Amino acid sequence: MASYVSMNWQSGLLSGNAVQHSSKALGALRTLFHDQEAAQKMPADLIVYTVQAYTPVPDGTEGGLFWGNTTLQPGKVGDEYFMTKGHFHDIRNRGEYYATFHGEGGLVLMGQNGVTRWEPMAPGSVHYIPGYTAHRVCNTGSIPLVFAACWPADAGHDYETVEREGFTARLVERNGGPVLVTSNGEEIG
């Protein structure tokens, strides 16, 4: 058999010879956080998240689909939760699913109009990310957040727009729980 992939539904992890693995350490994510003083004090090699991907057709295949998962560690930089880089899809109308196995999180969504909102992630929650929507995940809990993803093989990842312009709001901890705040600290949800 050319490729073999298996899901462990308990852990939410993939195994098999066709699974690709990657990780992001804090050093590659520092500039995303609001509190740069706190970010610079933290170790560059701290793994913030790992990704497993199953890409059975070439990247860019029209009509194809990719499958994967992310394990996002708990932690904060200042009052801001550890998070994924976040991206639009290169082909803007491409959607995606996230579905949560373990942990507690926040899916932060920003439309092309710049309006940012968020959805709480908890075990079993299924989230549809519509097209034209930048998406990022924050771990708002105290254990690793594990979630599956499925997205079109031709979607592509535009990380640059988010790196350059950021989201218009951030998920931070206030009074022990997550709150979405604008760049001047105003709570919006």
Added chain:
Amino acid sequence: MASYVSMNWQSGLLSGNAVQHSSKALGALRTLFHDQEAAQKMPADLIVYTVQAYTPVPDGTEGGLFWGNTTLQPGKVGDEYFMTKGHFHDIRNRGEYYATFHGEGGLVLMGQNGVTRWEPMAPGSVHYIPGYTAHRVCNTGSIPLVFAACWPADAGHDYETVEREGFTARLVERNGGPVLVTSNGEEIG
């Protein structure tokens, strides 16, 4: 919140106000089976499979995705396993994922060249169905077969081609296990 959907990772089933439910009884599937004498003797109202679907964007939305699952009951018509209708996608290049939660099955795949093959389904198995490939699932075990699916919102379902022309091979039980056979009974896998 407009819509709410949750996965039970133990059962493989969806819940929430946005989940659609449907079912197929034997009466609507009889003509698919090879042994018509056996098929006619079985009750028309016997439920062969049920489907749950989450379709957060309109059917036909380019770049959108749908999510769902199927519960296929165990059983046979003659020596042929209970199975789903099977379909090509209307937009032929659209792929799909199936991922198995419970039970034992066979994913039968037929390319547009008429070549049919199959992949065994078991708990945790992840199957990528490429574009241009008709797909059907058979329950080869003794308990309900439950699997998740994710597919493009604009894929569409062409059931008619399969109803008219069938697959070029069938999954039947011989010596207690599944074997793929051609219409003249020759074993091919």
